[in-house]
Amino acid sequence: MKIIRTDCLVIGAGLAGSAYALHAARAGLSVELLSLAEPLVANSDWAQGGIIYDTTPDPASLARDIMDASDGTANPAAIEQLVREGPAAVKELLLDELQVGFDRDAAGSLDYTREGGHSERRIIHAKDTTGHSILAAVARQVDATPRITRRMGWVAIDLLTLSHNSENLADKYEPLTCFGAYVLDTGTGEVVAMVAKKTVLASGGLGQIFLHSTNQPGSVGHGVAMAYRVGARLIDLEYVQFHPTVFAQKNAPRFLVTEALRGEGGVLVNARGERFMDAVHARGSLAPRDVVARAIKQELASSGEPCALLDLSAMKPEFIRERFPSIYERCLSLGVDITREPIPVVPAAHYACGGVHTDLDGRTNIRHLAAIGETACTGLHGANRLASTSLLECLTGAKFAARADAAEISARGAAFRPPDPRPWESPTREADPVLVRQDMQQIQNTLWNYAGVVRSPKRLRRARRILLELREEIQSFYRGCRLTREGIELRNAIQTALLVVHAASLNPRSKGCHYVVEEE
Secondary structure: EEEEEEEEEEEOOOOHHHHHHHHHHHHHHHHHEEEOOOOOOOOOOOOOOOEEEEOOOOOHHHHHHHHHOOOOOOOHHHHHHHHHHHHHHHHHHHHHHHOOOEEEEEOOOOOOOOOOOOOOOEEOOOOOOHHHHHHHHHHHHHOOOOOOOEEEOOOEEEEEEEHHHHHOHHHHHHHOOEEEEEEOOOOOOOOEEEEEEEEEEEEOHHHHHHHOOOOOOOOOOHHHHHHOOOOOOOOOOOOOEEEEEEEEOOOOOEEOOOOHHHHOOOOOEEOOOOOHHHHOOOOOHHHHHHHHHHHHHHHHHOOOOOOOOEEEOOOEEEEEHOHHHHHHHHHHHOOOOOOOOEEEEEEEEEEEOEEEEOOOOOOOOOOOOEOHHEEEEEEOOOOOOOOHHHHHHHHHHHHHHHHHHHHHHHHHHHOOOOOOOOOOOOOOOOOOHHHHHHHHHHHHHHHHHHHHOOOOOOHHHHHHHHHHHHHHHHHHHHHHOOHHHHHHHHHHHEEEEEHHHHHHOOOOOOOOOEOOOOOO
């Protein structure tokens, strides 16, 4: 078995993983950066609305908005770090170094917008493709930076730990310790052991375990599932945020419709043209996401309509085309001219507020294993994430985790050398792709129907029974077949789905995105 040794193994090349790689390499560390596909195939790339750049004299206002959006459950220390360190992280990397093309006014000043849950305009943006603009600039810098090796199409299988994978029998008596991962090179089918002094989970979210999602294909909670299998602490997995506005035309693909449309004056209406959000929350269509998602679901349940409508009539057509060109063009290609008619929308799984528990330096309870970005949970979001905090969290979390890892590697010295792992053994029988697809669809339908926007103890019990039986089938199937990306995703999807349902079952209190109704 081939062994690749490095200082830092980063699993996931979205904004968090890429920013970590930059900081670590600049600290003199060697970095292996893995991604499922091309550099820009990441949830970060699909982020439309913007990134917070709060330089106002009253940073406490942002802290209050984050806490309010979380329904009072967020971690004050995590909020304080983001509010304090966020502006510098944006300025240093995105504005000064990479000079990302954020929108500016006629005088050349940054143009600020507002989104749901925000009391002020503090979000900078690049039209309606902010995530793409940021990640593309960061990816170019990654590829130009020495000591970073990008490996596309490499899929992490399992984390390496001393207690499970070391050839030295005495290592099992050490504390829980990670030293890399087994990784599948999907181009050759070869399994490689990547041995690292520091391993970083930056594999993104878990939205694709639900039937409707804004996430990239493959976002099934890879990091959560791998961390769980080696004993990492997980937290807040019941808090899956459903974005309230996803394009919802029959026989058309789902895609995110940014909250910034409502920040610029768009309002949600029902089929009769009534502004139903005004009776639900003081901020109307700009209420926090969990409130809006539930209100839409309730409106559709009572009316029988297939979708709500996002009315943009308060905006001038030329402003819509200039400010939101990507959404305008995509809707137009599907027969909806948003300068003349409203956008049909429904909620969809969007962001995992919980994940692998970490401190503010990204450290987990497993030695030498860190987690950052959406995979991690510092408690910043609590029960519900405030809009446009996710990209900012990626930048700040990556910076602090890389700094902590570089300091620890330096303190331990060059003599520190992780052990060789046991060889990987894999069957050669080919998997049936029809069975893989069918099992994934069953997971997605089960989560959507029984653990979606609204939950009940009865629904969650049914989901757990279905998923436990399915996991037995999938594990047997997985053990007997040659490794593929699809098989690895299915194995991680079933584990993540069970963890989300289990967390939801343990929490009887409705908070934020986790909304529980009484037994029917």
